[in-house]
Amino acid sequence: MAGTQQSASRSHCWTCGFEAPAGSDRWETIDVVSLGTMTRCPECGSTNVSSGR
Ligand SMILES: [Zn+2]
Structure with a gap:
């Protein structure tokens, strides 16, 4: 597991910065x-x- 770091797709709010999985x-x-x-x-x-x- 070296190298590729594929995070689950996440969404975030541009207004307040709230973040959660898409x-x-x-x-x-x-x-x-x-x-x-x-x-x-x-x-x-x-x-x-x-x-x-
Ligand atoms: Zn927000």
Whole structure:
């Protein structure tokens, strides 16, 4: 296990810095009519969240 360090994909909130695995149920999801499902930060309510991919 030398060398490659492949972390599980994580998402983080650009607004408050909250971080959790992408797709984890720690994130809230909301449905937006024009955009589909978005991830929302449970800490600050921002949808400005990096998608782990
Ligand atoms: Zn946040």
